[in-house]
Amino acid sequence: MSESNGTLSIGEASIELPRLEATVGQPALDISRLRADSGHITFDPGFANTAGTRSAMTYIDGASGELRHRGYAIEDLAVHCNFLEVAYLLMYGKLPNQAELAVWEHDISTHTMLNEEMRSFFDAFPRRAHPMAVLSSATNAISTFYDVYRRPTRSIEIDAGARTLIAKLPTIAAWAYKKSIGEPYIYPDNRLSYVENFLHMMFARPVEDVVIDPAVVKALNVLLILHADHGQNCSTATVRSVGSSRANMFTSVAAGMGALWGPLHGGANQSVIEMLQEIHDDPDATIQSTIARAKDPDDDFRLMGFGHRVYSNYDPRARILSSFAEDILDRMSTTDPLLEIARELEAAALADDYFASRKLYPNVDFYSGTIFRALGFPLRMFTVLFAIGRSPGWIGNWMEMNTDPETKIIRPRQLYVGEPARDFVPLENR
Numbered sequence: 001m002s003e004s005n006g007t008l009s010i011g012e013a014s015i016e017l018p019r020l021e022a023t024v025g026q027p028a029l030d031i032s033r034l035r036a037d038s039g040h041i042t043f044d045p046g047f048a049n050t051a052g053t054r055s056a057m058t059y060i061d062g063a064s065g066e067l068r069h070r071g072y073a074i075e076d077l078a079v080h081c082n083f084l085e086v087a088y089l090l091m092y093g094k095l096p097n098q099a100e101l102a103v104w105e106h107d108i109s110t111h112t113m114l115n116e117e118m119r120s121f122f123d124a125f126p127r128r129a130h131p132m133a134v135l136s137s138a139t140n141a142i143s144t145f146y147d148v149y150r151r152p153t154r155s156i157e158i159d160a161g162a163r164t165l166i167a168k169l170p171t172i173a174a175w176a177y178k179k180s181i182g183e184p185y186i187y188p189d190n191r192l193s194y195v196e197n198f199l200h201m202m203f204a205r206p207v208e209d210v211v212i213d214p215a216v217v218k219a220l221n222v223l224l225i226l227h228a229d230h231g232q233n234c235s236t237a238t239v240r241s242v243g244s245s246r247a248n249m250f251t252s253v254a255a256g257m258g259a260l261w262g263p264l265h266g267g268a269n270q271s272v273i274e275m276l277q278e279i280h281d282d283p284d285a286t287i288q289s290t291i292a293r294a295k296d297p298d299d300d301f302r303l304m305g306f307g308h309r310v311y312s313n314y315d316p317r318a319r320i321l322s323s324f325a326e327d328i329l330d331r332m333s334t335t336d337p338l339l340e341i342a343r344e345l346e347a348a349a350l351a352d353d354y355f356a357s358r359k360l361y362p363n364v365d366f367y368s369g370t371i372f373r374a375l376g377f378p379l380r381m382f383t384v385l386f387a388i389g390r391s392p393g394w395i396g397n398w399m400e401m402n403t404d405p406e407t408k409i410i411r412p413r414q415l416y417v418g419e420p421a422r423d424f425v426p427l428e429n430r
């Protein structure tokens with residue numbers, strides 16, 4: 001037996017669990033033979049201790065608060081790259097050189113239009129529909145227009161699908177927004193960069209163009225980069241779960257969007273602002289009463305934008321966003337009372353033993369909303385912005401899974417706690 005392997009004793013039996021090395025970070029114990037060899041399964045709610053896959057995309061050191069994509073620190077990528085460069089890095093494993101980036105940006109800019117029949121699809125939703133529901137439905141619907149993306153097998157088709165999806169998401173997102181405010185849909189303008197084009201489709205009107213501020217373009221690039229990937233989070237695990245049945249990329253990503261929408265995941269960016277707004281508007285909701293509610297075991301309220309499954313330290317994305325929020329407000333020559341409340345709330349939580357002892361710190365969603373607000377985005381679009389940012393992570397994971405010989409359909413076991421076998425009771429005797 002290798003001394004680096006693990007050994008599990010169950011009664012008299014001793015089972016060797018091979019140790020699998022990571023390039024950096026925690027090694028794993030391979031339990032894939034455990035059930036066959038011991039008749040036991042493992043119990044791990046939320047898969048908090050379980051790696052379901054190998055991945056070479058993103059490394060997180062939760063204890064020290066480090067995040068790297070393909071080995072590069074998030075701090076460097078956020079400062080030096082645009083969003084499409086980081087998307088290429090995540091999906092293809094290397095930073096593009098100038099020629100590769102030019103081709104990549106050109107390819108994406110020429111796939112931004114939606115099939116015209118999609119207009120009636122958007123028209124069919126009620127005005128009040130949440131744009132996350134529209135985004136997810138429309139992402140799924142795109143595959144119905146392109147036969148080749150329904151079940152792509154060759155890598156050239158998969159690449160084309162990935163490009164198409166990245167290209168069309170801003171158009172879908174902007175049209176979902178336009179639908180919600182009753183304004184005409186704005187078509188993409190392929191002379192613009194990815195982020196400029198999105199801003200154009202969001203904020204231009206047929207009667208007046210929009211002046212795109214380069215500071216807003218830069219800021220939105222940074223925000224999208226900070227959301228681009230984050231290991232096997234709930235939505236990415238969903239994309240992999242759906243994709244493991246060999247469902248197509250569009251359907252898998254649409255399912256991931258559903259997972260992202262929840263307030264414990266990407267929906268937290270909307271919930272944070274709602275929480276801060278309540279403190280601002282409601283005299284009974286103070287910083288201290290909000291902290292007290294979050295600590296109360298009988299109240300299911302949580303301090304939104306705080307805590308993380310992987311980080312037991314400050315989320316590095318929140319660290320970047322915390323100082324970035326101030327810069328953006330300065331550049332926009334504006335102030336936001338909600339940012340002041342967020343700062344006070346953070347200070348109060350970090351000084352409180354409940355949060356300190358559980359190592360709960362601000363996460364990416366705590367400050368992102370104040371920046372989205374400053375850039376002019378409406379609250380209901382915040383999680384949609386997260387989704388556009390996360391798209392390279394979802395697609396990259398789908399692609400990685402698709403070429404991984406270890407991929408198996410995701411099908412966890414359960415610990416059955418229901419009735420044992422019992423005699424059937426005919427209807428008339430019940």
Ligand code: CMC
Nearest residue numbers: 264265266268294302303304305306307308309358363365
């Ligand atoms: N407010 C109050 N208590 C909290 C919070 C919070 N935000 N987060 C965790 N706790 C407590 C929790 O009650 C538990 O306490 P106890 O040990 O007494 O039972 C302890 O801390 C551990 O929490 P957990 O629920 O076991 O941790 P988890 O890893 O399952 O949950 C989380 C992670 C992100 C869902 C959770 O921290 C949370 O609900 N945060 C608020 C929602 C949020 O901001 N979500 C965004 C996550 S980051 C970006 C993203 O993924 O989208």
